[in-house]
Amino acid sequence: MYAYDEIDRTLVNERVSEFRDQVKRRLSGELTEDEFKILRLQNGVYLQLHAYMFRVAIPYGTLATNQLRALAHVARKYDRGYGHFTTRQNIQFNWIKLAELPDALEDLAKVGIHAMQTSGNNMRNVTSDQWAGVAPGEIEDPRIWSELIRQHTTLHPEFSFLPRKFKIAITASDHDRAAIRIHDIGLRLIKNEKGETGFEVLVGGGLGRTPFIAKTIKHFVHGRDILSYIEAILRVYNQYGRRDNIYKARIKILVHELGIEKFSREVEEEWQHIRNSSLQIDDEVIEDIRSRFTYPLYEKLPHMPDELRQAAADPDFEAWRKNSVAPHKVQGYSIVTISLKPTGGPPGDATAEQMDALADLADKYSFGEIRVGHEQNLTLPHVAKRDLPALWKALDKLGLATPNVNLISDIIACPGLDYCSLANARSIPIAQELTRRFANHELANLIGRLHINISGCINACGHHHVGHIGILGVEKNGEEVYQITIGGRADENAALGTLIGPGVKFDEVADVVEDIVEAYLALRERPEELFMDTVKRLGVEPFKERVYATR
Amino acid sequence: MPLVKGGKITDDSFAKLAVDTPLPESGDLLVPAERFLGEADALLKRSGKVGVIWPNNRDISELVPYLGKIVAVALVFPTFRDGRAYSQARLLRERYDYRAELRATGQVLRDQFVFMLRAGFDAFEVKKQADAEAFMQTAKRYSVFYQPTGDGRITALHRRMQLRHSEGVGT
Numbered sequence: 045m046y047a048y049d050e051i052d053r054t055l056v057n058e059r060v061s062e063f064r065d066q067v068k069r070r071l072s073g074e075l076t077e078d079e080f081k082i083l084r085l086q087n088g089v090y091l092q093l094h095a096y097m098f099r100v101a102i103p104y105g106t107l108a109t110n111q112l113r114a115l116a117h118v119a120r121k122y123d124r125g126y127g128h129f130t131t132r133q134n135i136q137f138n139w140i141k142l143a144e145l146p147d148a149l150e151d152l153a154k155v156g157i158h159a160m161q162t163s164g165n166n167m168r169n170v171t172s173d174q175w176a177g178v179a180p181g182e183i184e185d186p187r188i189w190s191e192l193i194r195q196h197t198t199l200h201p202e203f204s205f206l207p208r209k210f211k212i213a214i215t216a217s218d219h220d221r222a223a224i225r226i227h228d229i230g231l232r233l234i235k236n237e238k239g240e241t242g243f244e245v246l247v248g249g250g251l252g253r254t255p256f257i258a259k260t261i262k263h264f265v266h267g268r269d270i271l272s273y274i275e276a277i278l279r280v281y282n283q284y285g286r287r288d289n290i291y292k293a294r295i296k297i298l299v300h301e302l303g304i305e306k307f308s309r310e311v312e313e314e315w316q317h318i319r320n321s322s323l324q325i326d327d328e329v330i331e332d333i334r335s336r337f338t339y340p341l342y343e344k345l346p347h348m349p350d351e352l353r354q355a356a357a358d359p360d361f362e363a364w365r366k367n368s369v370a371p372h373k374v375q376g377y378s379i380v381t382i383s384l385k386p387t388g389g390p391p392g393d394a395t396a397e398q399m400d401a402l403a404d405l406a407d408k409y410s411f412g413e414i415r416v417g418h419e420q421n422l423t424l425p426h427v428a429k430r431d432l433p434a435l436w437k438a439l440d441k442l443g444l445a446t447p448n449v450n451l452i453s454d455i456i457a458c459p460g461l462d463y464c465s466l467a468n469a470r471s472i473p474i475a476q477e478l479t480r481r482f483a484n485h486e487l488a489n490l491i492g493r494l495h496i497n498i499s500g501c502i503n504a505c506g507h508h509h510v511g512h513i514g515i516l517g518v519e520k521n522g523e524e525v526y527q528i529t530i531g532g533r534a535d536e537n538a539a540l541g542t543l544i545g546p547g548v549k550f551d552e553v554a555d556v557v558e559d560i561v562e563a564y565l566a567l568r569e570r571p572e573e574l575f576m577d578t579v580k581r582l583g584v585e586p587f588k589e590r591v592y593a594t595r
Numbered sequence: 596m597p598l599v600k601g602g603k604i605t606d607d608s609f610a611k612l613a614v615d616t617p618l619p620e621s622g623d624l625l626v627p628a629e630r631f632l633g634e635a636d637a638l639l640k641r642s643g644k645v646g647v648i649w650p651n652n653r654d655i656s657e658l659v660p661y662l663g664k665i666v667a668v669a670l671v672f673p674t675f676r677d678g679r680a681y682s683q684a685r686l687l688r689e690r691y692d693y694r695a696e697l698r699a700t701g702q703v704l705r706d707q708f709v710f711m712l713r714a715g716f717d718a719f720e721v722k723k724q725a726d727a728e729a730f731m732q733t734a735k736r737y738s739v740f741y742q743p744t745g746d747g748r749i750t751a752l753h754r755r756m757q758l759r760h761s762e763g764v765g766t
Contacts, residue, residue: 051751055739062736066706074725082676083706165676195741195751201713202685202744205678282682317690322743329752332759 045108045413046191046337048156055198056153059160063087064146071143086166086204088134088159089145093465098123098140099162100152104172104190104214105133105416105423109403112414114155116399122148127399129384129392131418131456131507132211133171134162138463166204167197167278171213173221174417177339178425180373183233184241186216188334189270192325196271203278207285208293210278211250218536223418225249225258225538226510228295229277234264242266247277247307248299249538251504256296257538259304261311267330269315272323276315280307340411340426345376348429355433363485364436364447378429380410382422382439383446383454387483390472391457392420401442409435418507418534419495420456421449451488452496452561453479456507460500460517461524467500469517469524470550474498477554491561494575497532510534512575513560514541515553524550530560530587531579544588548595556591563590597727599719600696602734604727607720609646609667619643625669628653631661639664646696651679655686662693667718672701681714688715689745705733713746 048056063083070080084090088099100115107115115135119127122144123137130136140148149159162169170190177185193212197203203210215222216233224230230246242264249258265273277295284302286292299307355361370379382402385391394402402422406414409431410424417423427435439445448454455478458464460471475498482488497511501518508514514529525547532541548556561575567586568578579587598607609625612618618637623644631638631647638645639661646667649658658668668687670680680699687693698718699711705726711719712734721727740748749757 049755051739051754055737055741055751058737058739062706079675079704079706165678198741199710199737200742201710202681203678204710205676205681279682283679287677287679326756328756332752332755 045106046187046333049336052195053153053156056156056158056160059087059158059199060146060149060153063149067142067146082164082205085164086161087145087149088162089140089142090163091465092138092463093461094463095139096142096145097463098137098145098148098159099130099134100137100157100159101162101169102133102135102157102416103169103194104176104187105174106176106187107414107416108155109406109412109414111155111157112399112403112406114152114157116396116403117151118148119396119399121151125397126393126395128390128459129394129416129420129422131420131458131505132162132169133174133416133418134169135416136459138459160198163209164204165206165208165210167200167206167210167212170194170197171211171222171227171418173215173217174415174423175221175370175379175425176216176415177337178372178374178377178379179217179221180371181218182216182373183235184216185337186214186222186231186233188330188337189231189233189243189267190214191333191337192271192330193274196274203282206278206282207287208290208295210281210295212274220534220536220538221417223507223510223534223538225536226251226255226507226534227258229274230258231270236264236266240266243270245273245277248296248304250294250296251507251509252294253291253502254294254297254300255504255509255540256300257540258296259299261304261308268325268327269319271325272319272321273311273315275318275323276311279314280310284310340413342374342377342426343428345428345430347375349376351430351433355436358433360447361433361436363489364445365432366489367447367449367451368445369432372426374426376429378427378432380424380427380432380435381417381449382424382444383449384421384444385448385454385475385479386443386446387453387479388476389479390459391455391475394422398442398444401438402444405435405438418456419454421454447485448479448488450493450495452482452491452494453488455479455496455498456511457498458500458505460498460506464500464505466503467517468502468519469500469526471498471500471506471517474515474517474526474550474553478557481554481558490571491565492571492574494561495533496557507534508532509540510538511541512579513557515557518547520547526550526553528553528556528560528591530584531576533576542584544584545592552595559591560587563587596720596722597724599721599727599730600717602731604730609644611648623666625667628658632657635661646698648700649683651677651683655683656691658687659691662687662691665695667696667698668693669698669700669720670716672699672703672707675702675704675707681710684711684714684716685744705729708733709737713740713742713744713748715745 246258415423457475461467499506499508510532529541
């Protein structure tokens with residue numbers, strides 16, 4: 045865990061007081077809605093279909109239990125008793141009153157949580173791997189660097205009014221759980237031949253109307269230079285990014301229009317001016333940040349405790365363990381993923397009661413720490429293997445032990461037309477229907493790893509382009525129509541999915557997904573061949589035939 | 596539009612010269628970039644002081660040869676959403692070592708003052724009278740700054756280092 049000190053707390057409090065003043069000026073009419081809009085967005089407040097929506101940052105996805113309890117408190121006191129975890133390591137509340145927002149922010153500030161830059165045309169919440177610090181084989185804990193960048197990008201005096209929003213993600217593992225290739229800047233922590241820590245820097249990824257996979261702009265930037273390098277990229281973007289057309293304003297368009305070579309020359313030239321400035325990071329500064337991350341005092345535990353051996357006889361426990369429990373870098377411990385995708389439920393939602401109960405479980409079984417991942421699930425990062433059976437039972441009672449992590453019903457979905465003013469189509473009911481269709485765990489296990497992503501509009505908050513099966517809702521002649529892509533992925537081999545044919549109606553989506561899955565089961569060479577591998581081997585044609593032959 | 600300079604509302608000694616009006620013989624002038632670059636010699640020979648209004652989509656390095664001869668640069672925020680002038684301001688102050696007046700013009704509201712001060716602005720043509728009056732109060736809103744810029748304020752990272760070192764000193 046990272047501990048905010050008095051300096052960080054002061055800034056958060058100053059921000060709350062500023063926003064209180066801004067809300068007051070809006071309510072008195074001193075600020076027009078146009079003037080207020082960008083100020084509220086910079087504090088995570090959207091005006092949605094039915095009410096204000098409030099988006100709270102969970103930097104690099106790490107939460108302490110008192111912070112999770114504070115989120116539960118906000119859900120209960122200011123909202124309708126639940127929150128929605130998003131693909132950006134944020135939580136959203138959908139029914140908040142503008143006049144109460146400063147109080148909600150003040151309550152969150154007490155535990156070091158804020159909503160700074162969770163929206164607006166500035167540098168957004170820095171995201172990272174939800175297994176950071178515990179994943180076996182990672183270079184080092186990427187959160188140390190995430191925190192450095194979080195600080196640097198918070199209320200940045202040059203880059204708070206960029207052409208568009210700007211997202212940075214960091215990974216330190218070979219397996220990319222942070223989806224760095226679909227971010228404006230993706231950072232992959234690596235060591236060079238001298239053993240020094242640095243980054244491969246990728247730029248210009250993003251989804252939405254014009255999706256791009258990020259390109260490598262530099263193979264190695266030393267850790268001490270990372271802030272100046274990011275600053276150089278941003279300065280080029282701030283000056284030359286398009287502002288004439290909101291749809292062409294993201295850095296991916298600038299990179300595409302200039303070409304990565306020309307863009308990287310611009311950045312390099314800018315960087316040479318500033319790399320030896322006060323932006324250069326002393327080892328001492330990094331050590332200071334590192335020292336404020338505390339790690340559990342792990343016990344020396346057996347690899348296979350008796351409790352786990354005995355519980356293995358219970359098929360329900362085993363079904364859960366198989367896909368929710370991952371290896372930990374410390375022997376005797378596990379990383380546990382908690383599915384927020386119950387059968388028939390909206391993906392990513394948690395009630396205040398669940399959040400409070402999870403905080404208790406994290407105190408009991410995970411050294412008081414919880415993580416949030418972009419898949420809209422939660423993680424307990426340090427669970428002793430001997431505690432797994434007891435934890436499972438407790439989670440099951442809370443409705444949080446659905447054994448579907450990484451399976452077909454572990455769906456990523458945006459809020460869609462039910463909440464969002466941008467959406468053209470519903471997402472949640474599609475997700476709910478699919479979780480019901482694939483509720484049978486044996487069938488889901490037979491299918492194996494398969495990610496479905498659903499977006500209710502072209503803005504792609506549900507990351508449909510990178511779903512193994514992607515579903516995009518659009519509006520056509522007053523009707524919701526869904527376009528289906530297959531073969532996308534958001535990991536280290538990130539790729540955009542391919543459209544399989546004309547859009548289908550709302551009522552047909554679940555049938556179409558079933559058809560695709562049936563086609564896959566019939567086409568795969570052996571049970572170990574995953575959906576993605578079959579698509580790679582055969583392309584979209586056989587799936588297209590199966591889906592459209594009878595429609 | 597009230598002008599805030601040195602933290603106080605002050606009279607503006609500069610008149611803005613339009614693109615096509617004849618050059619007045621005396622008086623302080625703020626001149627649009629295009630006209631300034633075209634008539635620099637004539638402008639600088641006059642008795643009054645000269646400043647330049649520089650648009651936010653023009654490379655600021657074009658102005659560098661004149662920085663020692665002009666007394667003000669006015670950068671433009673066509674809307675408060677357009678942040679290009681922040682980069683221009685930092686380049687002028689930090690890269691080109693420009694020390695005379697750096698003025699924010701256009702849609703300048705109180706909620707940008709801190710960002711602008713940190714980027715190097717020291718004069719503000721403020722859109723609303725109430726915002727101009729609230730300048731000092733708003734400018735002092737924050738006491739913690741995470742990024743090093745040319746404004747010389749100590750960053751959070753370095754304040755922590757100082758605290759850490761001072762704790763290590765003494766008995």
